Amino acid sequence: MTLLLDVQNLVVEFGPVRNPVRVVNGISFTVQAGESVGIVGESGSGKSMTALSILRLVNEPPARVSGKVLFQGRDLMQIPKRDMPAVRGKEIGMIFQEPMSSLNPVMTIGDQIDEAIFLHEDLSKAARRQRVIDLLRLVGMPDPENRLSAYPDQFSGGMRQRVMAAMAMACNPKLLIADEPTTALDVTIQAQVLAMMLDIRTRLNSAILLITHDLGVVAEICDRVVVMYAGHIMEDAGVHELFANARHPYTQGLLKSVPTLNDTRKRLHQIPGTVPPAGTIKQGCPFRPRCPMRMDRCAVEMPPLVAHGPAHRAACWATQPEGVA
Amino acid sequence: MTVLMTIDGLTKSFADTSMRLGPKRPPVRAVDGVSFHIMQGEVLAVVGESGCGKSTLGRLLLRLIEPTSGTVTFEGQNMSVMAPEQVRQMRQRMQMVFQDPFGSLSPRRTIANIIAEPMDTFGLSGTGKARREKVAALLQMVGLPSIYMDRKPRQFSGGQRQRIGIARAISVDPTFIVADEPVSALDVSIQAQIINLMQDLQQDKGFSFLFIAHDLAVVRHIADRVAVMYLGRIVEIGTKGQVYNAPHHPYTEALLSAAPHPEPGRRETRIILQGDVPSPSNVPSGCAFRTRCPLAQDICAREQPALREVAPGLNTACHFAAAHPITRHRAQA
Numbered sequence: 001m002t003l004l005l006d007v008q009n010l011v012v013e014f015g016p017v018r019n020p021v022r023v024v025n026g027i028s029f030t031v032q033a034g035e036s037v038g039i040v041g042e043s044g045s046g047k048s049m050t051a052l053s054i055l056r057l058v059n060e061p062p063a064r065v066s067g068k069v070l071f072q073g074r075d076l077m078q079i080p081k082r083d084m085p086a087v088r089g090k091e092i093g094m095i096f097q098e099p100m101s102s103l104n105p106v107m108t109i110g111d112q113i114d115e116a117i118f119l120h121e122d123l124s125k126a127a128r129r130q131r132v133i134d135l136l137r138l139v140g141m142p143d144p145e146n147r148l149s150a151y152p153d154q155f156s157g158g159m160r161q162r163v164m165a166a167m168a169m170a171c172n173p174k175l176l177i178a179d180e181p182t183t184a185l186d187v188t189i190q191a192q193v194l195a196m197m198l199d200i201r202t203r204l205n206s207a208i209l210l211i212t213h214d215l216g217v218v219a220e221i222c223d224r225v226v227v228m229y230a231g232h233i234m235e236d237a238g239v240h241e242l243f244a245n246a247r248h249p250y251t252q253g254l255l256k257s258v259p260t261l262n263d264t265r266k267r268l269h270q271i272p273g274t275v276p277p278a279g280t281i282k283q284g285c286p287f288r289p290r291c292p293m294r295m296d297r298c299a300v301e302m303p304p305l306v307a308h309g310p311a312h313r314a315a316c317w318a319t320q321p322e323g324v325a
Numbered sequence: 326m327t328v329l330m331t332i333d334g335l336t337k338s339f340a341d342t343s344m345r346l347g348p349k350r351p352p353v354r355a356v357d358g359v360s361f362h363i364m365q366g367e368v369l370a371v372v373g374e375s376g377c378g379k380s381t382l383g384r385l386l387l388r389l390i391e392p393t394s395g396t397v398t399f400e401g402q403n404m405s406v407m408a409p410e411q412v413r414q415m416r417q418r419m420q421m422v423f424q425d426p427f428g429s430l431s432p433r434r435t436i437a438n439i440i441a442e443p444m445d446t447f448g449l450s451g452t453g454k455a456r457r458e459k460v461a462a463l464l465q466m467v468g469l470p471s472i473y474m475d476r477k478p479r480q481f482s483g484g485q486r487q488r489i490g491i492a493r494a495i496s497v498d499p500t501f502i503v504a505d506e507p508v509s510a511l512d513v514s515i516q517a518q519i520i521n522l523m524q525d526l527q528q529d530k531g532f533s534f535l536f537i538a539h540d541l542a543v544v545r546h547i548a549d550r551v552a553v554m555y556l557g558r559i560v561e562i563g564t565k566g567q568v569y570n571a572p573h574h575p576y577t578e579a580l581l582s583a584a585p586h587p588e589p590g591r592r593e594t595r596i597i598l599q600g601d602v603p604s605p606s607n608v609p610s611g612c613a614f615r616t617r618c619p620l621a622q623d624i625c626a627r628e629q630p631a632l633r634e635v636a637p638g639l640n641t642a643c644h645f646a647a648a649h650p651i652t653r654h655r656a657q658a
Contacts, residue, residue, distance in 0.1 A: 186374035216585030
């Protein structure tokens with residue numbers, strides 16, 4: 001396996017320098033080539049901010065972003081901002097939640113996908129047209145030749161998300177970042193789009209970084225999962241390991257509170273309390289007020305991410321294995 | 326158990342009222358000849374994808390919008406022919422909880438005023454101290470401290486606002502509550518709290534509950550019976566056990582199978598429907614589901630299947646529902 005993306009100590013903060021609101025709190029994680037990694041979290045966990053800062057799409061100011069984002073060994077935080085468009089869309093593709101607000105309503109979808117190729121590659125018009133048709137076929141658009149001249153409003157939500165995916169995949173990116181790609185879609189359409197993403201992945205061998213709040217979606221298409229809460233990584237592990245053997249009380253509570261089709265419990269498990277607004281908990285573990293296993297130490301010090309086995313890390317004083325200080 | 330509400334042939338179509346030039350579009354039949362009943366103290370879940378008419382149905386039952394045809398009989402009275410004042414009086418016994426906890430509470434009013442408004446309307450709130458005591462008791466019932474009553478909605482999180490919406494709905498002791506996607510805007514860890522709260526209140530107070538959702542997993546814990554809608558029609562309705570364990574309609578099966586499962590390694594067995602939901606202004610002839618149905622035959626384009634009892638406690642609108650799903654899959658394979 002080769003390391004594709006290596007995020008080190010990423011911090012995103014807003015507000016006054018002396019008393020900042022940290023929405024992403026020094027997180028580190030990696031994505032291997034061809035791997036699909038899910039970042040799961042509730043609102044305010046900092047998952048979207050993480051995705052946007054990898055692409056350097058966070059406005060600075062007001063935000064302050066620090067840390068390293070090593071993509072194929074090159075630190076994206078250090079390259080001049082004007083060079084970023086050459087990375088975005090070419091080496092890293094993006095899919096966002098709302099396909100309608102991310103597509104240009106007065107441009108045909110053929111021209112929009114063509115633009116993504118035109119900006120990054122030196123191909124003749126005819127070759128580009130052929131590529132657009134191939135891309136639309138790849139994402140499962142029926143009758144692609146005749147759909148090139150259609151406008152976004154002529155498509156349904158699921159089809160627009162396919163157009164977005166075709167644009168994201170236009171230059172065979174090594175990494176595809178998808179921020180809640182199926183959240184706005186109905187379940188039967190979501191199933192189609194997830195199947196499409198899996199299909200793209202096996203055919204082009206791109207890595208996927210999927211941002212979502214839905215553990216079901218993660219179980220479906222991810223190899224590895226990063227669980228975020230209030231700007232911190234609480235746990236990360238392989239998908240089977242995480243679902244079978246979660247070590248953090250937040251992950252455990254989250255897994256138990258998801259309603260599923262085949263469970264026969266009379267009541268749902270509930271995590272008490274509410275998600276804290278971003279940056280309000282400045283000391284100790286942010287999950288502490290809701291945690292069934294909290295200890296005195298949790299109020300003082302944020303627990304570090306420690307290994308709980310191969311490729312499994314969790315940040316919790318209570319479940320930390322013995323022998324780790 | 327006695328019947329609380331009987332719905333017979335309920336239809337709502339929306340005409341094209343746009344100012345655009347050119348021919349008018351055909352009317353959209355959001356709800357198309359729906360008939361069912363709700364028992365006293367029962368939780369009926371209505372499930373379907375966007376545009377299936379589930380929210381329109383909820384609003385029709387409360388007569389927040391007027392039906393195009395059909396009748397709703399509530400506690401023995403035909404609501405469709407009632408005078409507006411009578412309907413208003415009726416609303417004391419029927420309340421609604423809305424989807425958007427941010428949009429459904431007035432930002433300028435205090436929590437006490439928001440919660441007491443239905444009681445004020447029906448002259449039940451009393452004055453001064455008595456009114457505040459009632460509000461405090463309601464806040465406690467939904468798990469919020471009573472000191473919150475003088476705050477404004479902006480000071481609360483989504484889950485807390487939904488609790489306030491629920492307190493308001495139960496304030497007048499209704500016999501029937503419609504909840505339109507009450508948890509779909511909430512985080513997973515908060516969803517469970519609200520579902521449990523509604524389940525407890527329902528069992529405690531015994532009101533009937535129409536729970537509208539787009540997700541079958543969410544209603545699993547709370548529903549007694551489940552109705553599945555597709556393009557304005559009920560395609561399957563039955564007890565929870567029947568609908569989840571032995572559905573006979575291919576759409577219900579697909580919906581169950583499409584829900585992403587928080588359990589890795591199950592992706593092989595999925596039924597993936599082809600295509601999109603057709604536009605409600607241009608519903609396919611015969612069975613509306615036939616354009617995406619894996620079982621569709623010629624007859625499905627010609628004849629609209631009626632809801633028939635196919636198993637005890639299960640009514641299904643499909644020409645091929647009689648064949649048990651499992652044998653049907655074998656036949657296909």
